[in-house]
Amino acid sequence: MKTVAAILLIAAVVGCRKNAHTYLSPESIVASRDGRTLYVAEVTGCQVTEVALTNQSVTYTWELDKEPTGIAVSPAGDKLAITLGAADSEVHVINLQTHRKIVHFRGRHTPIAPVFSPDGNLLYVCNQFNDDVTIFDIPGEKSLAEIPVVREPVAAALTPDGKTLFVANQLPAGAANGDYLGAVVSVIDTGARKVTDTIKLPNGSTSLKGICISPDGRFAYVTHTLARYQLPTTQLERGWMNTSAVTVIDAAAKKIVTTFLVDEVDLGAANPWGVAVTADGKTLCVAHAGTHELSVIDRVALHAKLDKLAAGQRVNEVSATLSDVPNDLSFLVGIRRRVKLPGNGPRGVALVGDTAYAAEYFTDSLAVVPLTGQPTSFALGPKVTLTPERKGEMYFHDASFCFQHWQSCATCHPGNARVDGLNWDLLNDGIGNPKNVRSMLLAHKTPPSMTFGVRETADEAVRAGFRHIQFAVVPEETAAAVDAYLKSLTPVPSPALDNGSLSDSAKRGKKVFQSAGCADCHSAPLFTNLKSYDIGTATGLDAGKPVDTPTLVECWRTAPYLHDGSAATLRDLFSRTGSKDPHSQKSELSEQDFNDLIEYVRSL
Numbered sequence: 001m002k003t004v005a006a007i008l009l010i011a012a013v014v015g016c017r018k019n020a021h022t023y024l025s026p027e028s029i030v031a032s033r034d035g036r037t038l039y040v041a042e043v044t045g046c047q048v049t050e051v052a053l054t055n056q057s058v059t060y061t062w063e064l065d066k067e068p069t070g071i072a073v074s075p076a077g078d079k080l081a082i083t084l085g086a087a088d089s090e091v092h093v094i095n096l097q098t099h100r101k102i103v104h105f106r107g108r109h110t111p112i113a114p115v116f117s118p119d120g121n122l123l124y125v126c127n128q129f130n131d132d133v134t135i136f137d138i139p140g141e142k143s144l145a146e147i148p149v150v151r152e153p154v155a156a157a158l159t160p161d162g163k164t165l166f167v168a169n170q171l172p173a174g175a176a177n178g179d180y181l182g183a184v185v186s187v188i189d190t191g192a193r194k195v196t197d198t199i200k201l202p203n204g205s206t207s208l209k210g211i212c213i214s215p216d217g218r219f220a221y222v223t224h225t226l227a228r229y230q231l232p233t234t235q236l237e238r239g240w241m242n243t244s245a246v247t248v249i250d251a252a253a254k255k256i257v258t259t260f261l262v263d264e265v266d267l268g269a270a271n272p273w274g275v276a277v278t279a280d281g282k283t284l285c286v287a288h289a290g291t292h293e294l295s296v297i298d299r300v301a302l303h304a305k306l307d308k309l310a311a312g313q314r315v316n317e318v319s320a321t322l323s324d325v326p327n328d329l330s331f332l333v334g335i336r337r338r339v340k341l342p343g344n345g346p347r348g349v350a351l352v353g354d355t356a357y358a359a360e361y362f363t364d365s366l367a368v369v370p371l372t373g374q375p376t377s378f379a380l381g382p383k384v385t386l387t388p389e390r391k392g393e394m395y396f397h398d399a400s401f402c403f404q405h406w407q408s409c410a411t412c413h414p415g416n417a418r419v420d421g422l423n424w425d426l427l428n429d430g431i432g433n434p435k436n437v438r439s440m441l442l443a444h445k446t447p448p449s450m451t452f453g454v455r456e457t458a459d460e461a462v463r464a465g466f467r468h469i470q471f472a473v474v475p476e477e478t479a480a481a482v483d484a485y486l487k488s489l490t491p492v493p494s495p496a497l498d499n500g501s502l503s504d505s506a507k508r509g510k511k512v513f514q515s516a517g518c519a520d521c522h523s524a525p526l527f528t529n530l531k532s533y534d535i536g537t538a539t540g541l542d543a544g545k546p547v548d549t550p551t552l553v554e555c556w557r558t559a560p561y562l563h564d565g566s567a568a569t570l571r572d573l574f575s576r577t578g579s580k581d582p583h584s585q586k587s588e589l590s591e592q593d594f595n596d597l598i599e600y601v602r603s604l
Contacts (some may be wrong), residue, residue, distance in 0.1 A: 026359035029348040040067035069112040074120035080591040081114040101168035126153035126372030149186040168208040176565025220249040223272035268406035270399030274349035287346040290399030301335040342377035381449025403471035509600025527552035
């Protein structure tokens with residue numbers, strides 16, 4: 001294996017903690033235009049590697065000072081774009097003939113999912129935590145526009161004519177206690193440089209991960225979890241909690257055709273991630289990160305079924321119309337091959353001819369899947385002993401522990417154990433009282449666990465989660481490893497910070513935070529006093545119950561707020577009225593003080 005480390009991107013590895021236990025964690029993968037080479041973004045390895053498919057060996061390595069979040073090859077095959085994840089990060093464009101940098105751009109907060117324009121002169125980049133998309137002019141070496149989208153854009157795909165960019169927003173935005181809540185796909189007119197349509201996915205859609213467009217430009221395909229969050233979690237069988245889905249979008253009409261499930265009647269296919277269509281348009285492939293599989297779907301037969309339904313013809317016992325498909329666990333029978341992969345945690349997918357390649361995140365390997373044959377796998381680096389933290393991260397994302405493999409811990413806590421934006425009616429405190437999902441960041445330092453403190457510690461909550469949410473009993477070693485992983489999580493700096501520091505508005509807001517009494521309950525450094533209070537926000541079966549004071553660390557990314565998710569934003573939270581609710585600040589403060597308070601809390 002020949003590896004040449006590029007020196008143009010770094011002077012020293014600063015943002016990556018490389019040591020004897022450094023894992024590569026391949027996540028994004030793209031193929032060269034001639035199909036002879038793969039480029040792989042290895043997240044925790046802080047590098048991008050060039051892999052020759054002739055002998056499955058690494059031929060070049062770009063070492064980076066931050067984690068690579070996405071890569072793309074230009075249509076002409078002469079350039080490689082690399083996005084780096086951090087609060088104040090970079091986007092690099094590389095000449096693939098010389099392996100040297102052409103230009104780099106200053107990114108925003110966690111740039112991800114780069115996409116080249118058809119002529120290779122423009123680069124579209126999602127900024128996950130700024131909730132927008134930047135357009136970069138490569139020859140001009142400048143930014144042309146920043147286009148607001150909705151919430152955590154993490155994937156994007158451009159139509160072949162370059163006129164329309166479809167952007168997958170990872171999480172839903174809005175209050176969680178209503179009749180509908182789902183993530184959306186933002187549609188950007190690249191000529192006008194603005195969002196012209198917002199496509200609402202089905203109720204319960206969250207954790208969007210991948211998006212691609214068919215070679216003819218007619219359809220877009222989006223992978224996501226389809227949560228049945230309005231049902232009490234009394235059972236898992238037949239997808240009562242979470243199902244895994246692909247939504248089909250008519251790219252010209254900019255509307256949903258339907259959403260189909262990639263699960264089976266008694267076997268889930270949790271955490272769908274990468275999605276790709278073969279160049280001939282005949283096959284659609286979907287990676288299942290939670291069950292370590294690849295779905296190979298006959299795309300021609302898929303659309304033949306959809307066309308029959310659109311024409312009013314029943315296709316099986318369940319589906320008589322397109323609206324039936326999102327609840328049909330047998331829809332793919334006969335047109336999908338479900339392939340078990342050798343490695344663990346497949347995420348990104350690339351297709352070369354009649355072969356699919358999947359980046360296996362937790363085994364530092366690439367799966368090789370002939371579309372009509374059996375899979376193999378090859379390692380991208382030497383095998384590294386797994387630490388308890390790494391094992392815990394792997395178990396947290398592994399749905400094979402779960403009864404019928406419907407979900408993993410990460411299904412409800414995507415984005416490194418954060419939130420899915422939904423309410424769930426768990427059975428640990430009765431039935432009929434759904435609660436908003438809480439981030440697992442600092443969970444072991446901020447007892448008790450759960451909204452009403454029904455679990456004394458996070459350790460207890462982890463074990464109860466396996467028993468009562470995944471309907472499984474796991475060895476103590478497994479639960480302890482998950483504890484170790486959760487304890488290792490660190491806060492991500494807020495996008496509201498100004499070069500890592502509080503803005504002038506946030507500095508003023510900090511004083512308001514103190515004078516308004518917010519710090520009495522949300523005291524630094526954890527921004528919680530670890531106590532519970534009846535603040536008058538609990539209703540129904542929970543009325544009068546004391547609510548655990550949550551940490552405000554990273555609350556900028558944990559909306560919606562309050563135990564029932566009824567406040568969509570911090571502004572909504574502080575604008576509430578109620579005799580007991582201490583969050584009611586709108587009427588007590590001037591407009592500037594009110595805005596400054598929000599800015600400070602967003603900065604934590």
